Amino acid sequence: xxxxxxxxxxxxxxxxxxxxxxxxxxxxxxxRYDVNLVPDYDRITPFLTKYMEVMGWDDLNWLEDIHMGYExxxxxxxxxNNNSWVRVPDSIELPDNQQDRDMIARELxxxxxxxxxxxxxxxxxxxxxx
Amino acid sequence: xASVSTMEASRAAAATETRRIPSDExxxxxxxxxxxxxxxxxxxxxxGRSMYVEFDPGETERFxxxxxxxxxxxxxxxxxxxxxxxxxxxxxxxxxxxxGYGTIVLKNPRGKHSLGVxxxxxxxxxxxxxxxxxxxxxxxxPNVRINGRVGWSCGENMLAGTxxxxxxxxxxxxxxxxxxxxxxxxSVGSRTGIDMKGGTIIVGGDTGALSGFMMQRGRxxxxxxxxxxxxxxxxxxxxxxxxxxxxxxxxxxEAELTDLDxxxxxxxxxxxxxxxxxxxxxxxxxxxxxxxxxxxxLEPTEKKLIL
Numbered sequence: 001x002x003x004x005x006x007x008x009x010x011x012x013x014x015x016x017x018x019x020x021x022x023x024x025x026x027x028x029x030x031x032r033y034d035v036n037l038v039p040d041y042d043r044i045t046p047f048l049t050k051y052m053e054v055m056g057w058d059d060l061n062w063l064e065d066i067h068m069g070y071e072x073x074x075x076x077x078x079x080x081n082n083n084s085w086v087r088v089p090d091s092i093e094l095p096d097n098q099q100d101r102d103m104i105a106r107e108l109x110x111x112x113x114x115x116x117x118x119x120x121x122x123x124x125x126x127x128x129x130x
Numbered sequence: 131x132a133s134v135s136t137m138e139a140s141r142a143a144a145a146t147e148t149r150r151i152p153s154d155e156x157x158x159x160x161x162x163x164x165x166x167x168x169x170x171x172x173x174x175x176x177x178g179r180s181m182y183v184e185f186d187p188g189e190t191e192r193f194x195x196x197x198x199x200x201x202x203x204x205x206x207x208x209x210x211x212x213x214x215x216x217x218x219x220x221x222x223x224x225x226x227x228x229x230g231y232g233t234i235v236l237k238n239p240r241g242k243h244s245l246g247v248x249x250x251x252x253x254x255x256x257x258x259x260x261x262x263x264x265x266x267x268x269x270x271x272p273n274v275r276i277n278g279r280v281g282w283s284c285g286e287n288m289l290a291g292t293x294x295x296x297x298x299x300x301x302x303x304x305x306x307x308x309x310x311x312x313x314x315x316x317s318v319g320s321r322t323g324i325d326m327k328g329g330t331i332i333v334g335g336d337t338g339a340l341s342g343f344m345m346q347r348g349r350x351x352x353x354x355x356x357x358x359x360x361x362x363x364x365x366x367x368x369x370x371x372x373x374x375x376x377x378x379x380x381x382x383x384e385a386e387l388t389d390l391d392x393x394x395x396x397x398x399x400x401x402x403x404x405x406x407x408x409x410x411x412x413x414x415x416x417x418x419x420x421x422x423x424x425x426x427x428l429e430p431t432e433k434k435l436i437l
Contacts, residue, residue: 055193064330122169124197
């Protein structure tokens, strides 16, 4: 049945999620998380609250679609601006709850996208219209 | 082996030391090809480098893009767009953002097409009147309020932010939207949210035929009725409909409305003043039946059954 029934309270290992979904659809899929899981606002982090305030939004807006997934067996977040996965370093301890993991994913992604080391910064310099 | 690695490392270090990043002034004087080369984007040696990228836990706290001008929501200005072209209006919005204006009001839009497109910063944009085609497309961050109506493809390819339209909208509302909230308080035309890849589309009234066609991700909420072939060939994502559905499209199926759905719907509709008096319990939830996910694996006879 629909993936939206996923309660979001448990975390599955990449292999469990991978195997379950692939069995269901009969072919390989690229992502390994529930794309339809909506955020639990009781678990929001102070950084994300501040981000919402700065942007003038009442909720997480586009970050509602951001989840922590896996790349090559490692926790990672997909960065749409770079069209690639960005890995979570081993030094960051991840909680056993998908909702909490998603909040961390959102925070890390914002910090990365807004940083000077994001590839968009150089791409913009090279291809922007002056 | 170790000496080769050392040589490569020293060569890379030398290349970094010798390559000076040109100033914006110098870049301006170059052709695009020269710019790309000067920035080392085509000359870097990829050999021996790992291609994966990792987050830096010590990243500086920043909420807008590095190049985005710092704007103040309390600094407000108005533009009378009556005698201006679309290009002039969009250029003026960028100039005003550079000057720090965080709230910009566009007066007399007179149905101009492509107004307010490509804004990649936080901003309050208020359009007093109606817009033509492709209004506020490709935006990443701003909060837009349009007091009138909009034509085709409003908010197409939108990345982030909020857009609220007080009256009706044309077809392909929120085409290929990737993120953010796109709200029409009136009714919309056909193919709403076609190919949507994320974000939320909310329609206060009715939506036309083939809404959610080829939807891949995100959420669509229709408080009124939906036309025929709703969610046709949807791959993933969720559609909530408060009224009647003329017919479901290929591989769109009804699912159970969960408590998490109810909570989310109530919060989201409340946010835009669209929560029905009777609550959200009557909403139907439509999701992908996932029969097309393994389309290639199906036998021709089964394909006929589905299609």
